[in-house]
Amino acid sequence: AHHADNVETFCFSDNSYDDQTTQHLISAADHWQPILGMSDTEASKLIRADCIDILVDLTGHMAKNRLTMFSLRPSPIQVTWLGYPNTTGLTAMDYRLTDDISDPEGFSDKFHSEKLVRVPEGFLCYRPSDMAPEVVDPTRQGKGFVTFGSFNNLAKVTTVTIDTWAKCLIATPGSRLYVKALALSSPTTKERFYSRFEERGINRARIQLAPRVVTIEEHLSLYAGVDIALDTFPYNGTTTTFEALWMGVPVITLMGQRHAARVGSSILLRLGLDDLVAENYSDFIRRASNLASNKTKLLELRHNLRTILTKSNFLNYDRFASRMEKCYRDMWLTWCESSG
Numbered sequence: 001a002h003h004a005d006n007v008e009t010f011c012f013s014d015n016s017y018d019d020q021t022t023q024h025l026i027s028a029a030d031h032w033q034p035i036l037g038m039s040d041t042e043a044s045k046l047i048r049a050d051c052i053d054i055l056v057d058l059t060g061h062m063a064k065n066r067l068t069m070f071s072l073r074p075s076p077i078q079v080t081w082l083g084y085p086n087t088t089g090l091t092a093m094d095y096r097l098t099d100d101i102s103d104p105e106g107f108s109d110k111f112h113s114e115k116l117v118r119v120p121e122g123f124l125c126y127r128p129s130d131m132a133p134e135v136v137d138p139t140r141q142g143k144g145f146v147t148f149g150s151f152n153n154l155a156k157v158t159t160v161t162i163d164t165w166a167k168c169l170i171a172t173p174g175s176r177l178y179v180k181a182l183a184l185s186s187p188t189t190k191e192r193f194y195s196r197f198e199e200r201g202i203n204r205a206r207i208q209l210a211p212r213v214v215t216i217e218e219h220l221s222l223y224a225g226v227d228i229a230l231d232t233f234p235y236n237g238t239t240t241t242f243e244a245l246w247m248g249v250p251v252i253t254l255m256g257q258r259h260a261a262r263v264g265s266s267i268l269l270r271l272g273l274d275d276l277v278a279e280n281y282s283d284f285i286r287r288a289s290n291l292a293s294n295k296t297k298l299l300e301l302r303h304n305l306r307t308i309l310t311k312s313n314f315l316n317y318d319r320f321a322s323r324m325e326k327c328y329r330d331m332w333l334t335w336c337e338s339s340g
Contacts, residue, residue, distance in 0.1 A: 009028075010031045065084075079331070099266055149223075149228070231253035
């Protein structure tokens with residue numbers, strides 16, 4: 001959705017994957033250049049030769065990053081965005097793109113080596129999968145109990161998350177918990193997960209565990225069996241939160257202190273779903289239990305969440321691209337002024 005008269009895009013790919021998504025990105029970019037296997041010096045030389053004005057890192061400190069290349073400063077302006085929910089700590093990284101809910105002004109700035117640029121209306125957008133099935137009306141299932149769920153990476157399911165989820169189950173008699181994650185393909189991991197809930201008074205019969213499925217369509221169709229998604233903390237879900245909402249499943253989140261613990265709030269508050277944002281653990285349990293007992297509200301959310309998302313700025317790609325371009329243009333003008 002970038003405007004071609006304002007922006008020319010160069011993508012430097014350090015990735016060995018070549019699938020349908022790769023091909024889509026290649027077709028969308030003005031220029032595509034693989035740098036897999038190149039040294040930092042070689043990649044930096046290539047980027048300089050293309051006269052890149054603003055170089056954007058999308059990986060941060062995640063696996064297979066190229067942050068050491070950024071230390072060679074192949075571009076006059078260097079920005080980090082999206083892939084890593086924290087500062088890079090690099091003096092060579094000039095800016096970090098975020099928003100005013102994920103990183104409140106006057107609080108988060110002191111924890112970053114970069115200058116924080118808060119994108120108006122949020123630093124995220126979302127494109128639903130073309131393979132997403134239709135939302136399933138929960139009244140058709142007639143199961144007679146409420147199912148909480150989480151499809152987040154199991155590494156995000158911390159001890160305090162398990163403590164809080166267990167209390168949600170206790171506060172909601174007869175409720176169940178459905179957890180799906182890649183790590184649950186291991187029998188040992190599954191047994192350990194059951195045990196952690198049993199230690200908190202939850203019978204394993206109330207817990208359903210599932211491993212990763214093959215296709216996105218299968219993955220999203222599993223939300224038909226979930227009534228309320230429970231977010232993880234202090235590392236919230238992001239894509240998983242959008243996917244749950246798209247499938248008509250409300251997500252209860254806990255607003256924390258740092259970016260990774262506030263992204264869920266940034267998404268929900270911008271959608272006007274303030275009732276789903278908790279201030280503390282007790283509030284999280286109360287909101288989950290209250291929503292579980294409100295069948296009318298659950299049904300209303302099931303029917304309306306996809307429409308709410310569709311009408312939101314998260315799916316207004318032209319508007320999002322314009323906001324991003326404005327941020328980049330401001331960075332460029334600042335650099336030009338400081339360079340005389």
